Amino acid sequence: MAKFRTYLTVVTQIVRKDLAVEWRSRQLLASMLVFALLVILIFNFALELDARARSELSSGVLWATFAFAGTLGLNRSMAIEKDGQAMDGLLLAPVDRSAIYFGKVIGNLLYMLIVALFTLPVYGVLYNVNLFNGGLFLVILLGAWGYSATGTLLAAMAMQARSREVLLPVLLFPLLIPVLVSAVRTSSFFLEGLESVYIWPNLNLLLAYAVIMPALGYMFFDFIVEE
Amino acid sequence: MITAHGVNKRFGYRLVLEGVNLDVRSGELVALLGPNGAGKTTLLRILASLIRPTLGEVKVAGFRLPLQAELARAQVGFLGHHPMFYEDLSAVQNLAFYAGLYGMTRPEARIKQLLKLFDLLSRSNEQVRTFSRGMQQRLALARTVLHRPKVLLLDEPHSNLDREAVATLDELLRGLARKGTAILLATHNLGHAQRLAHRVEMLAAGHLAESWGRGKLASKQFVPMYDRALRRAQRGIIHG
Numbered sequence A: 001m002a003k004f005r006t007y008l009t010v011v012t013q014i015v016r017k018d019l020a021v022e023w024r025s026r027q028l029l030a031s032m033l034v035f036a037l038l039v040i041l042i043f044n045f046a047l048e049l050d051a052r053a054r055s056e057l058s059s060g061v062l063w064a065t066f067a068f069a070g071t072l073g074l075n076r077s078m079a080i081e082k083d084g085q086a087m088d089g090l091l092l093a094p095v096d097r098s099a100i101y102f103g104k105v106i107g108n109l110l111y112m113l114i115v116a117l118f119t120l121p122v123y124g125v126l127y128n129v130n131l132f133n134g135g136l137f138l139v140i141l142l143g144a145w146g147y148s149a150t151g152t153l154l155a156a157m158a159m160q161a162r163s164r165e166v167l168l169p170v171l172l173f174p175l176l177i178p179v180l181v182s183a184v185r186t187s188s189f190f191l192e193g194l195e196s197v198y199i200w201p202n203l204n205l206l207l208a209y210a211v212i213m214p215a216l217g218y219m220f221f222d223f224i225v226e227e
Numbered sequence B: 001m002i003t004a005h006g007v008n009k010r011f012g013y014r015l016v017l018e019g020v021n022l023d024v025r026s027g028e029l030v031a032l033l034g035p036n037g038a039g040k041t042t043l044l045r046i047l048a049s050l051i052r053p054t055l056g057e058v059k060v061a062g063f064r065l066p067l068q069a070e071l072a073r074a075q076v077g078f079l080g081h082h083p084m085f086y087e088d089l090s091a092v093q094n095l096a097f098y099a100g101l102y103g104m105t106r107p108e109a110r111i112k113q114l115l116k117l118f119d120l121l122s123r124s125n126e127q128v129r130t131f132s133r134g135m136q137q138r139l140a141l142a143r144t145v146l147h148r149p150k151v152l153l154l155d156e157p158h159s160n161l162d163r164e165a166v167a168t169l170d171e172l173l174r175g176l177a178r179k180g181t182a183i184l185l186a187t188h189n190l191g192h193a194q195r196l197a198h199r200v201e202m203l204a205a206g207h208l209a210e211s212w213g214r215g216k217l218a219s220k221q222f223v224p225m226y227d228r229a230l231r232r233a234q235r236g237i238i239h240g
Helices: A003-027 A026-045 A049-093 A098-126 A134-158 A164-192 A196-226 B040-047 B067-071 B093-102 B108-117 B133-145 B163-179 B188-197 B214-218 B224-238
Strands: B003-010 B014-022 B028-033 B055-060 B062-067 B076-077 B153-156 B183-189 B199-204 B207-213
Touching: A003 A026, A003 A049, A003 A098, A003 B093, A026 A049, A026 A098, A049 A098, A049 A134, A049 A164, A049 A196, A049 B093, A049 B108, A098 A134, A098 A196, A134 A164, A134 B067, A196 B214, B003 B040, B014 B133, B014 B183, B014 B207, B028 B040, B028 B163, B028 B188, B040 B153, B040 B183, B062 B067, B076 B133, B093 B133, B108 B224, B133 B153, B133 B163, B133 B224, B163 B183, B163 B188, B183 B188, B188 B214, B188 B224, B199 B214, B199 B224, B207 B214, B207 B224, B214 B224
Parallel strands: B028 B183, B028 B199, B076 B153, B153 B183
Antiparallel strands: B003 B014, B003 B055, B055 B062, B199 B207
16 A cells, blocks of 8 residues: 555656646647647638538547647657656656656646647637537547557657657557547547447547556556666 | 676677676775776666666665565665756755655755755755756755665766865765765776775776775775776787
């Protein structure tokens, strides 16, 4: 029990530290937010669509925005550990190293949710989407968790490489295809108010990702960061 | 406190350490001397459980690595080439973060004590990015001893320090050794080793080639003796 409490303390410390660094520097969230808003605006003006096509495409726009803005966040979140070899400091902590992984995953998840919080109202207005939909929020939460869990693991891998900014999206997006496809579909289905029989298969895939990727991170993070 | 037997480390095809045997007892201050690329940093990183040996047995503070690495890490203070800080956070915030990682519940007094010792108290709330290299090194030393480790692994701890800070560090290390901390200090500087160490181990091209005790270290002949031993070790490795 004491061991688990120490584990949770380390996870919490890492999340708090990430938020404190961001509060002081304001680099990561600012760039993610500006980028996300720009993507939403560009798609809005580039796609001159009728109301029906717009409602079909809007979920895709939303998730493309999150996915691209998310890579900025993942890169920066690992870069602060690379600068000054701060990652070594984390690796010296007397806990299972998966605690570092979960700390970083939760930090990245929070960044994504903050970006979502600011971009969703703009998205709602521009794409004429009713945001008062619990299902949509559930999908955003699950999708962002799956994205952060996968992205943090791959960002830790890419961190060792010299061209990590380029390498991360190349590694990340093929692995994210299932998450993004099911997130786009489920969001659309929820927004269109379809019956649960259409929603469940895609939602299950999101749930599976939300469990499998953290489990992989728990098992392999130690080996990934050690050398 | 530190035991390494037959430690090999290979990076790809390159053998960085070969058959390293080392023992450092509680209260002993051992200097690890050797030229660039001898494997000093690699050995320290293995002992700190930051990397795994390819072969061999390692025990730190009574715990076997890598199996009991978590328990060993709680007893180890490691100072590497980099300060391991978040430059956007202040000195206090950085130390408080590390104190949290080590499970220290009320670290404020300890942090203040160390900042005072390393003459950083007046800058304690400033971002680390505004610190000079010497100040960052002093802060890194404070981080290393923050959780009162029983084993200290120090890689070039004197680098970037002014004379006053060197004196503070030397005094601190002697005091910790007296209290029973096992200290392994990697350095290029023979003077630092002579001044501080109870024993010197020479690492050349991945081998622990020679060892000198306190008597030899105090001798004026130590430097030429070291140079001769280093040349001999390097010739031996080249020829066979």
